[in-house]
Amino acid sequence: MYKIVSKRELAPKIKQIEIEALRLAKKALPGQFVIIRVDEEGERFPITITDTDSESGTIKIAFNEVGKSSKQLGNLNQGDSILDVVGPLGRPSEVSNFGTVLCIGGGVMVPGLHYLARALRDAGCDVIGVVGARTKELLIYTKEMKEVCSEVFISTDDGSEGFKGLEFIKDEILEKKKIDRVVAWSVAEVTLKTVSDITKPYEIPTMVLLSTIMVDGTGMCGCCRADVGGSTKFACVDGPEFDGHQVDWQLLTSRKRMYLPEERLAALTYEGFSK
Numbered sequence: 001m002y003k004i005v006s007k008r009e010l011a012p013k014i015k016q017i018e019i020e021a022l023r024l025a026k027k028a029l030p031g032q033f034v035i036i037r038v039d040e041e042g043e044r045f046p047i048t049i050t051d052t053d054s055e056s057g058t059i060k061i062a063f064n065e066v067g068k069s070s071k072q073l074g075n076l077n078q079g080d081s082i083l084d085v086v087g088p089l090g091r092p093s094e095v096s097n098f099g100t101v102l103c104i105g106g107g108v109m110v111p112g113l114h115y116l117a118r119a120l121r122d123a124g125c126d127v128i129g130v131v132g133a134r135t136k137e138l139l140i141y142t143k144e145m146k147e148v149c150s151e152v153f154i155s156t157d158d159g160s161e162g163f164k165g166l167e168f169i170k171d172e173i174l175e176k177k178k179i180d181r182v183v184a185w186s187v188a189e190v191t192l193k194t195v196s197d198i199t200k201p202y203e204i205p206t207m208v209l210l211s212t213i214m215v216d217g218t219g220m221c222g223c224c225r226a227d228v229g230g231s232t233k234f235a236c237v238d239g240p241e242f243d244g245h246q247v248d249w250q251l252l253t254s255r256k257r258m259y260l261p262e263e264r265l266a267a268l269t270y271e272g273f274s275k
Helices: 022-027 067-073 107-122 143-147 166-172 189-203 248-257 260-274
Strands: 003-013 012-020 032-035 043-055 059-063 084-090 100-106 128-131 152-155 181-185 207-210 225-229 231-234 241-243
Touching: 012 067, 012 107, 022 043, 022 084, 032 059, 032 189, 043 067, 043 084, 043 107, 059 107, 100 107, 100 166, 107 143, 107 181, 128 143, 128 166, 143 152, 152 181, 166 189, 181 189, 189 207, 189 248, 207 248, 225 241, 225 248
Parallel strands: 100 128, 100 181, 128 152, 181 207
Antiparallel strands: 003 012, 012 059, 032 043, 032 084, 043 059, 207 241, 225 231
């Protein structure tokens, strides 16, 4: 059992919890994830690690309460325990002195991107951040990103705060600054594809973190497969970061939507029983 030592609401339906996991805290690196199972009857689902503290033996994860399992996890409180927390899984993000790195994060993925941005800064990079969300009410970790970035841009889908959408990246950043590397994290494939399309003409290496369907997290089930550069890759063992210019976005999006009706039914059923 893994005890929850703290819980924080970052925005409506977006939670961050800190979990006692000594061995995980000593091994995990930015870009890696864990597989969670809340209880004996729960499903296995992946969540990106957003921070670690090797001294206290804890890790942090952030999640959006959208499905049955994430809602169930969100209903736990400080002092409660999670049955299974397996990891660290996946390949860590590459951290080196690349020069100037543009880190673009959307929604619930910003806390994990902050973990990486901090590591890149410590490696000698000049880190520029973009923090995005659907609306200004859903913006999170802007203060934390400003602490590790030399400059931070804000973007919302509806334009309620900062720039509207992501097209500003071309004129306001890529045309004005020499960017050596781009990293984009978001659960929305359209965001990752948009960033990749914007950076491709500039031939800037662009790494994207893919949030695919996943079960075991060790490459055995094959659920997380994606086409990258014409080859089949497993996000859990080959990623979860890949070259955004090589991803087959149409195939990835269609695979992620395969079980949407079942996911919605499970979430509605759980909400009905939990009331």
